[in-house]
Amino acid sequence: MIKIVFQKLKIPVKNLCHTSKNLKKITAYIALVLVLAACSAKNELPSLRETFALKDDIPLGTSMAFSLTKASFPNADIQVSGRTASETLGWTSNTGSLYISISHYFFPKEADLNAIYNYVANGNTAFISALQMDSSFLAGMYCKMLHGEIFSHMMPLSLGETNIHLKDTSLAKNKYSYYYLPFASYFSATDSIISRTLGYNQFNKPNCIVIFWGKGRLYLHCDARAFSNYFLLSGNNQEYFTRLMQWMPEKPSVIYWDDFYHRNSFASKEGSGSGLAFLFTLPALAMALIVLLLLLLIYMIVGSKRKQRIVPVINAPENASVKFAEAIAGLYLNQKDNQAIADKMILYFNEYVRTNYFIQANTNTTEYTETLSRKSGVQKELVQNLSLHIHKLQNAFQVSDSDLLILNDLVQKFYKSRK
Numbered sequence: 001m002i003k004i005v006f007q008k009l010k011i012p013v014k015n016l017c018h019t020s021k022n023l024k025k026i027t028a029y030i031a032l033v034l035v036l037a038a039c040s041a042k043n044e045l046p047s048l049r050e051t052f053a054l055k056d057d058i059p060l061g062t063s064m065a066f067s068l069t070k071a072s073f074p075n076a077d078i079q080v081s082g083r084t085a086s087e088t089l090g091w092t093s094n095t096g097s098l099y100i101s102i103s104h105y106f107f108p109k110e111a112d113l114n115a116i117y118n119y120v121a122n123g124n125t126a127f128i129s130a131l132q133m134d135s136s137f138l139a140g141m142y143c144k145m146l147h148g149e150i151f152s153h154m155m156p157l158s159l160g161e162t163n164i165h166l167k168d169t170s171l172a173k174n175k176y177s178y179y180y181l182p183f184a185s186y187f188s189a190t191d192s193i194i195s196r197t198l199g200y201n202q203f204n205k206p207n208c209i210v211i212f213w214g215k216g217r218l219y220l221h222c223d224a225r226a227f228s229n230y231f232l233l234s235g236n237n238q239e240y241f242t243r244l245m246q247w248m249p250e251k252p253s254v255i256y257w258d259d260f261y262h263r264n265s266f267a268s269k270e271g272s273g274s275g276l277a278f279l280f281t282l283p284a285l286a287m288a289l290i291v292l293l294l295l296l297l298i299y300m301i302v303g304s305k306r307k308q309r310i311v312p313v314i315n316a317p318e319n320a321s322v323k324f325a326e327a328i329a330g331l332y333l334n335q336k337d338n339q340a341i342a343d344k345m346i347l348y349f350n351e352y353v354r355t356n357y358f359i360q361a362n363t364n365t366t367e368y369t370e371t372l373s374r375k376s377g378v379q380k381e382l383v384q385n386l387s388l389h390i391h392k393l394q395n396a397f398q399v400s401d402s403d404l405l406i407l408n409d410l411v412q413k414f415y416k417s418r419k
Helices: 002-009 020-042 063-072 085-089 110-121 135-140 149-154 238-245 275-279 283-303 320-335 338-357 366-376 380-395 401-417
Strands: 077-081 098-106 125-133 144-146 160-166 175-180 186-189 195-200 206-213 216-221 254-258
Touching: 063 238, 063 254, 085 098, 085 110, 085 254, 110 125, 110 135, 110 206, 110 216, 125 135, 135 144, 160 238, 338 366, 338 380, 338 401, 366 380, 380 401
Parallel strands: 077 254, 098 125, 098 254, 125 216
Antiparallel strands: 144 186, 160 175, 160 195, 186 206, 195 206, 206 216
16 A cells, blocks of 8 residues: 555655655655545544534544643643533632633523623633624624624535634744635624734634733634644644643633533523524524514414315306397397387387386377376377387388387387486
């Protein structure tokens, strides 16, 4: 296998030790081959869960950071705390201690926020690193943070060579890099009076600041992945952590290493550890959730009523008699039998008069004409003309087309003039 590595590097075996550059390349490739061989032997890849737990040796644990802390402060009393900040710091009377918290989310309760504020103001130092922090906690320090996970919702973040660096000093000007998701989080707003920028991400945005609060200092860092085992074991990245620790108190009386918030990421201000309670720590999400619940309630109330089947449209019954009359009339028209048509029209008119005005048809009398005009409200002259024309057609031997049209016209005028 090593011979294959040499062939890939295109380095003759006899020239292996001629240059230190060759030795470094060979060492790096041999280490890579051994790691891949170990992974293939186990037939599994290491877990990439972001636990940030001090006991985890996985790539995104913080056991290396914890070891470097002990190495940076060999004489300090390091206490691992599995409790909230208020329970850990609320009772302490130290004025030169150090509090370290590394987690994915940092959303403490209100009592924890006050405990951290008072702890720092009394002369202690706190170092907090998280991918996402409570906006109210940052607002209390007059700063805002734009976390990189926002960008992942707009466009997927791809793996690549990413780096961070600290503020240039006389000690070093190195950039510390590794191959993973980009360091995209940064502080979008800070108070220049009480804060100073100490570090930057690969886009030269501030990702590490120090806030002078009361008698102490609060260090905030945007990306907890910079303290993972994977990052610190890549290249000379251990120097990044060491340089940060040089800004801490030289000889802290006690170091409180937080082992709570990486396990209780959604500890809300009301004290609940549920994901639902975390939503209520963000006003926009809380309002959206309330509106959603109200809409769901309205839907349940409205939808709880029994749903009735669609009532079919019932068409009005057709008047078959009208169609029958039209059919008969059409038959008479086709046969040119004007006499029959006139008789039917007169018959229907007399039936209408008898049914509506209770008058028996007698078109040749003056009494009939006056009575029908009075009851129907039709002018006497029109009623008289209609009566005379009906009487004429009843006694006629043959009915012409013009006589039939005159009859129809008089009948229609009567219908339209009645009241």
